[in-house]
Amino acid sequence: MPSFKITLAYDGAAFSGWQAQPGRRTVQGELERAWLEITGETVRLNAAGRTDAGVHAAGQVVSVESTTTIPPESLVPALNSKLPEDAAVQLVECVADGFHATHDAKFKRYRYTIYNDARRPVFCRNYAWHIPTPLDVVSMQVGGAHMVGTHDFASFQSVGSERDSTVRTIFAVDILSPAAPGSARGSARPPTTLGPNDLRNAPRAEPGAAIITIDVEGDGFLYNMVRTIAGTLVEVGRGKRPPEWVAEVIAAKDRCAAGQTAPPHGLCLQWVAY
């Protein structure tokens, strides 16, 4: 059956995550309803990343099999007219039959945002983890470099996931902040070679505040992996652990070895490459 690829942004604050659940307001539920209203077809959508409640997406990719004759460029405004204001279709493309947004994803980039300021946040309250005490960003960058490469990330997987293998390849851990400008030491390639459409998501900053962004790019991610990476790097940034501790956490292959799971609202799926 013909397939469509939908690129979608959403503010996760008021959604119970991507995945459709009875009685809950979910992104999948809203988009499937919009698709039905526009095309008359009841479909099941597949997403590249099944984001949790509170998690945002700047460039989520969704696939759908459909026989609709509506041109893709017309589907964008049509679907948006049926979507709530906190979700927006950016692009619809015809793709090869059998395209599957989840299984065909080659790599993805997530951004974890930290608001590192003593003042209470207003504008980024739904988009960043508030840490009032100053973090040592350079130590976080050195720590993050240990994650780049192919490793068994079992220590960074929350209970509840059902992956066969916990080996993943991380291409880059780019940690940026006004206090430590330039590309992070943990980066395996320059942040200018980002990916399709350069779907970077500028942090929603408080005025004059220190925003720290942790971008993690990899070929796949375990459940809560980026949030656990962020929580682990924050332990390093707080000075509670040295940067080398990150290598020990990886080697332990034990979730208890890593730092806390950072809260969901700091996370954003930036883009997916196929």
Added chain:
Amino acid sequence: MPSFKITLAYDGAAFSGWQAQPGRRTVQGELERAWLEITGETVRLNAAGRTDAGVHAAGQVVSVESTTTIPPESLVPALNSKLPEDAAVQLVECVADGFHATHDAKFKRYRYTIYNDARRPVFCRNYAWHIPTPLDVVSMQVGGAHMVGTHDFASFQSVGSERDSTVRTIFAVDILSPAAPGSARGSARPPTTLGPNDLRNAPRAEPGAAIITIDVEGDGFLYNMVRTIAGTLVEVGRGKRPPEWVAEVIAAKDRCAAGQTAPPHGLCLQWVAY
């Protein structure tokens, strides 16, 4: 009576503006309630800028006369514990008796933000005016330069204001966008000499999108003046009027000569200097 100066940020999306109104959720109402709960005093607060519904503040300044013995640094967390999450006290200072946030303000800077992208916004939907067709930013900068200086801004005042004089001095009209980097031609001084605490408010950008910011700094503003300046400059940016038309609008001293009043949610009070 001893006076306190409060610096305050708020997300205006869910407020019916600054000014207290019966039965409405206003910033003044919330802050006066918080002050009462913390100090036991019923006070009347004065704000530097009485922002309308939907308008944001990164550095609103509020004055209050009070005999409280609570130290200013303790008032910050105490007041914040009583405020909703879309308003936050940043700083409380003891100031000279008789300080009045409205009357003593020397100059203010407002920022008007435009999301100039064909895609529907998600993250900046409450913080920027969405204009899908590309604007000519250089023309807007040339047009904005005509506003710098001391002029009668009667053309830029909405009905409903009660100012004696409509003469104001505009120090800078700084128009920035990724498409036209660098300081705007309309600026009378470099944007690095901003003001107290450098309370600039980074735009909450969509990924890869063109954000245009219009910063207007002046010794005072008429009712809806910045929004009318933004609406007028957008006429120029759309190519409907030449940049020189802005001088004609000023000379006309007639509200009907100017462009539309831009929507409130793109506006943010950045800071106030005393």
